[in-house]
Amino acid sequence: MVARVQALPFDLSAEMAGFGVGAGAVVTFTGVVRDDGGDLAALEIEHYPGMTEAALRDHGLTAAARFGLSDWRIVHRFGRIPVGGPIMMVATAARHRRSAFDGADFLMDWLKSRAPFWKREIARDGSASWVAARAADEDALSRW
Amino acid sequence: MTVEVLYFAWMRERVGHPRETVQTDAATPRALIAELAALSEGHAAAFADGAVVRCAVDQVLTDLDAPLGQPREVAFFPPMTGG
Numbered sequence: 001m002v003a004r005v006q007a008l009p010f011d012l013s014a015e016m017a018g019f020g021v022g023a024g025a026v027v028t029f030t031g032v033v034r035d036d037g038g039d040l041a042a043l044e045i046e047h048y049p050g051m052t053e054a055a056l057r058d059h060g061l062t063a064a065a066r067f068g069l070s071d072w073r074i075v076h077r078f079g080r081i082p083v084g085g086p087i088m089m090v091a092t093a094a095r096h097r098r099s100a101f102d103g104a105d106f107l108m109d110w111l112k113s114r115a116p117f118w119k120r121e122i123a124r125d126g127s128a129s130w131v132a133a134r135a136a137d138e139d140a141l142s143r144w
Numbered sequence: 145m146t147v148e149v150l151y152f153a154w155m156r157e158r159v160g161h162p163r164e165t166v167q168t169d170a171a172t173p174r175a176l177i178a179e180l181a182a183l184s185e186g187h188a189a190a191f192a193d194g195a196v197v198r199c200a201v202d203q204v205l206t207d208l209d210a211p212l213g214q215p216r217e218v219a220f221f222p223p224m225t226g227g
Contacts, residue, residue: 046153048219048221087227088226088227108227112225112226113226116200116226117227118152118224118225120153132225133196133225
């Protein structure tokens with residue numbers, strides 16, 4: 001049961017060492033910076049120190065209670081992350097696969113539109129633009 | 145009361161600084177926004193589109209029309225884009 005915000009890359013295998021021991025199902029998801037338009041160099045992610053960590057922890061606890069997770073982990077980076085670099089990960093552990101998948105999906109939908117992070121795209125020419133919230137992300141949250 | 149006001153993302157850029165201390169008797173975040181928007185052109189630009197302003201009072205997401213109480217810290221920011 002860990003929520004962490006950090007600038008450095010994370011090591012998925014290290015994060016998973018000792019995670020969810022005794023569970024019947026473990027799900028992990030890693031988000032990676034992708035370049036859809038061919039001119040993205042990096043993302044810059046801003047957060048709200050203090051609130052972000054607390055919000056991640058609160059939501060992990062909510063997911064654990066709702067989906068019967070025996071363990072969970074959320075790691076989200078901030079600062080500059082180049083294309084191809086990992087942005088964040090969630091891991092969930094439960095007795096059965098459905099709970100682990102649903103718990104991870106729920107956490108991801110929440111992270112997209114309720115966790116205090118703001119993304120800015122840095123193009124190869126150095127220009128920067130803030131990423132606008134997507135209606136689809138808000139709709140996804142309404143599923144829960 | 146004395147309140148520390150924080151700004152994030154493009155709202156921070158428009159205001160021109162990440163935080164400031166203000167004196168206010170605003171009853172709600174929305175009333176505080178009206179006071180802040182009058183401080184400078186940058187503040188006015190940051191709050192120009194009320195539909196995209198989100199707020200946290202003492203680090204808890206709060207509706208703009210909820211009672212403000214006596215907070216230590218109020219943050220304003222655009223819709224979040226994590227994940």
